[in-house]
Structures are given as structure tokens and as C-alpha cells.
Amino acid sequence: MTIQIAAWDRPLARTGPFSCGEPALDRWWREQAGQAERRGSVRIRLAVIDGRVAGFCAVTVGAHDPGALGGRWRKRPAPVPVVIIARLAVASPRQGSGVGTALLLDTFRRLDVVAGDLGFEATTVTAKDPGLVPYYSRFGFQPSHEHDPLLYLRVKDLPGAGRDRWQRA
Numbered sequence: 001m002t003i004q005i006a007a008w009d010r011p012l013a014r015t016g017p018f019s020c021g022e023p024a025l026d027r028w029w030r031e032q033a034g035q036a037e038r039r040g041s042v043r044i045r046l047a048v049i050d051g052r053v054a055g056f057c058a059v060t061v062g063a064h065d066p067g068a069l070g071g072r073w074r075k076r077p078a079p080v081p082v083v084i085i086a087r088l089a090v091a092s093p094r095q096g097s098g099v100g101t102a103l104l105l106d107t108f109r110r111l112d113v114v115a116g117d118l119g120f121e122a123t124t125v126t127a128k129d130p131g132l133v134p135y136y137s138r139f140g141f142q143p144s145h146e147h148d149p150l151l152y153l154r155v156k157d158l159p160g161a162g163r164d165r166w167q168r169a
């Protein structure tokens with residue numbers, strides 16, 4: 001099974017139904033993803049298997065209050081600029097076969113590339129339920145506060161980061 005990662009493609013995205021089993025995510029995919037991508041408020045990458053969308057990852061930019069991020073960020077005088085993993089979903093029949101991992105690793109690679117040109121310090125995700133915290137932890141995401149669904153991964157800790165390319169002396 002080959003998983004290809006591709007940029008948003010409306011005809012491809014509309015080839016057949018998609019369900020990850022989470023009604024809110026499925027609804028967002030059906031009703032808002034296309035518009036959000038067209039407006040440029042998110043960028044969506046698609047995981048494609050056999051010509052069908054097997055998953056997607058939507059990212060956007062934002063900032064978190066230092067208090068919300070907690071820990072090392074607590075004393076920052078201003079909101080911390082981040083790239084937010086806004087939506088991550090894998091079609092139910094494809095779950096557990098590496099599609100989510102492929103989408104996240106693609107996202108990390110792309111963030112690593114733009115980190116040389118855009119200032120942001122971390123990527124964040126809000127785990128939809130506590131059971132997902134271990135999933136994101138596998139990639140190095142850390143909880144902002146104990147039992148808090150907001151997780152962060154510093155740019156310098158992105159898996160596979162080629163930080164020598166962009167880190168300032």
C-alpha cells in the first residue's frame with residue numbers, strides 16, 4: 001500500500017465520501033474544508049491511497065497566550081507565534097495503517113522548510129480527547145499543562161528537522 005501526500009485538490013477531495021468516525025471532523029470536511037482552503041485560512045494536505053483521499057491534515061497560523069502554553073513559555077511578555085494543526089483525520093477503514101503518521105511527518109518537513117523564512121516557535125494541536133495525547137506524544141508533542149489537551153512541539157524539536165539550514169548563530 002502506497003500513501004501519497006498531496007496538496008489540496010478539490011476534485012480529488014470530492015471523489016467519494018470520507019468519514020473518520022468523528023461527526024464534527026466529517027462535517028468540517030464536507031462543509032467547510034473547501035471554503036477554508038480557498039480563503040487561505042487553512043492549508044490542507046491530503047493522504048491519497050489508490051486515488052482516494054485516505055486522510056487530511058489542515059494547518060493554520062496563530063498565537064497562544066504564554067499562560068495557556070504554560071511551562072517554559074509562562075514568562076513570555078507576548079503571545080507565542082505558532083502553526084496550529086487545526087484538523088487531522090484518517091478515513092475509518094485506513095486508520096492504524098500509518099496515514100496519520102505520514103501526514104504529520106509531511107507537515108513537520110514542510111514546517112522545517114518554512115521556519116527559515118517565517119517566525120514561529122512551535123506547532124500546536126488540541127487533542128480532541130485524552131486518549132489521543134499518547135498518539136501526539138509519540139512525535140514529541142508535550143502537554144501545555146497536566147491533563148490539558150493543548151500540546152506543543154517546538155520548532156527546534158521537529159522530528160527530522162534540518163535545523164542547521166535555518167538556525168541563526
Ligand SMILES: CC(C)(COP(=O)(O)OP(=O)(O)OC[C@H]1O[C@@H](n2cnc3c(N)ncnc32)[C@H](O)[C@@H]1OP(=O)(O)O)[C@@H](O)C(=O)NCCC(=O)NCCS
Pocket residue numbers: 020021022025088089090091094095096097098099100101102126127128129131132133134135138
Ligand atoms: C487519530 C488518527 C489521526 C491517527 O491516525 P492513524 O493513521 O490511525 O494512526 P497511525 O496509523 O499513523 O498510528 C501510528 C501509531 O499510533 C498508534 N495510535 C493510533 N491512534 C492512537 C491513539 N488514539 N492513542 C495512542 N496511539 C495511537 C497506532 O496504534 C500506531 O502504533 P504502531 O506504530 O505502534 O502500530 C486517526 O485514527 C483518526 O483520524 N481518528 C479519528 C479522528 C481524530 O481523532 N482525529 C484527531 C483529532 S485531534
